[in-house]
Amino acid sequence: MNTCPIPLADYPVVTLAHGGGGSMMRRLIRDLFAATFGPDSLQSHQDSALLDLPPGRVAFTTDSFVVKPLFFPGGDIGSLAIHGTVNDLAMAGATPLYLSCAMILEEGLPMETLWRVAQSMKQAADAAGVQIVTGDTKVVDKGKGDGLFITTSGVGVLEFEGETGPGAIRPGDAILVNGDIARHGMAILAARAELALESPIDSDSTPLNHAVHALFDAGLDIHALRDATRGGVASAVIELARDSRHDLTLTEAAIPVREDTRGACELLGLDPLYVANEGRFVCFIHPDHAERALDLLRTHFPDTTPARIGTVTEGRTGRVTLTSPFGARRPLDLLSGEQLPRIC
């Protein structure tokens, strides 16, 4: 494994001088970020990156990452910051190309930690096929940050024809999910609470752009995509139902939840449908194409179980109904805030 290029004996932790605009900041950017992100990153030494984009409409998005702990089973704040923005672009049907990376560092953050995060970002960017081309660094006083905050923005280009989004949803559409749900949220909660689980739950954080590209490339009639991040799969489908004013039904028994995830959810009194994911999305697709889409998803996500979880029905009220294994039906609605673990 490489070692941190900033001499740890000199600067074992981030100091205010690393954000002061002087030689220490230049050295941090040159020796840590530019050296890690590669020769094409931060390339121009100008105030902006200059990019050549292929023809087509441009998608542009931004996201901030404030996760605690910074490292968790299955990922860390660095890989998350890449996946989050890459996936937002993919959900618009775009091929992600370039990212920016702004970091707010808390004075006293171990340099080794920053180095590990930067390496993780590079690995995640390579896996997603994107480049980090510009960035920014600020340092705040000790106690004014939570170690490290990252904001990434990204641009991508729409290669494929046709509109996707709530307006394209049609009655009869199949609703798919690309794998078992609720693992990211439970991985974070378990790491935070130091729950003594038999084996740690690993986050589902992963880039979705290659799978989405494959779905479009196969010519499948995709009507809407939404990544099921905060608020979980339930919030993602509820938002699409409301925005499209189409009614949906989900089949509870068809929604894949891994056994250890389900156990941890039960323990804390949480509903996996509302727990965050970072590598899961719902896909609304013409029902005739659902099986082919599932086959493709299975090849892209071999470690999990993509599934058809629901259907768009005829109603136009924007409601989501969940059918329980014994036939009871109940409405699904957005929660007012985060789910809170229960007392007993």
Added chain:
Amino acid sequence: MKYLDEYRDAEGVRRIAAAIRRITTQPWMLMEVCGGQTHAIIKFGIDELLPPGVTLLHGPGCPVCVTPTGIIDQALAIASRPGVIFCSFGDMLRVPGTSRDLFSVKAAGGDVRMVYSPLDALALARQHPDREVVFFAVGFETTAPANAMSVFQAAREGLTNFSLLVSHVLVPPAMEALLASPDCRVQGFLAAGHVCAIAGCEPYIPLAEKYRVPIVVTGFEPIDVLRGIHQCILQLEEGRATCENAYERAVRRDGNPEAMAMVDDVFTVIDRTWRGMGRIPHSGLGLAPKYAAHDAAVKFGLGPDPGEPPSACISGLILQGLKKPHECPAFGTRCTPEKPLGATMVSNEGACSAYYRYRKS
């Protein structure tokens, strides 16, 4: 999943639901005591599987819901003090006191932390000897042993900076208060399985005899709940009234004697005010005098249980099974999970929250 799937099995559910329909000849009003059971019933639609005329009333067994406003206000006052780390289970943080909640205190700079166990709070007390660490000890018999253990350990280690703000309540006295009320409509009880796993079934035997009411110790999964209902209706139909255990896999007749011994050492039975139900004799636990050094009420000079101020919330009627959540004029309008008037709309186990979440439309 072991211990879960077999109790959510669709075929098993249908079979017991059919058995309940076969034995039921007249209307019955049953009360599930525990809020966890209420949520299972509403979430899985168990009440829809019952014969018409069998009504489930939702009982007072939600620890968040029955904690009186006065104690919440005490918690807010302690949590606002500099130098205090105030620790609480997650679902207490949004419960409104007279004017605000613990989240607001946190936002205003109070050091309020969500923990998963009182032992986490104890660990904080060890890490921060210069700070006062206070744990908000709410709940029924279920949470009492772990809370007792935290005080026992703190005393043994000499951690004088650790204390509990205690608002513990006991189930049998509340059931007796309901039964003794002239308004009582309850004909049979599903007793709370987790409470009985600690305290055993015996406290319910005299209640069943005295008030001629069947009491069936019941679990929380769909099949558990239906089994409890089946045994309760069977007793009613046959004219019997005894305490039975339909949750044998978790509950022994004498409960968990080791856990109860810890509770008996650390706590002492006192009168308590219940939110919406008023003062009930011998219905709560307070710290025993020998542990007064770990009593936040003593340490911060809070005085006795302040009682319950008047409120627009009808949670008292709901907790006694006299009203259903949707019969409240404020339900879903002036009172929502975002702006709750009372705790029954806040807690994961509150009846109003269950109706709002699963039945709103």
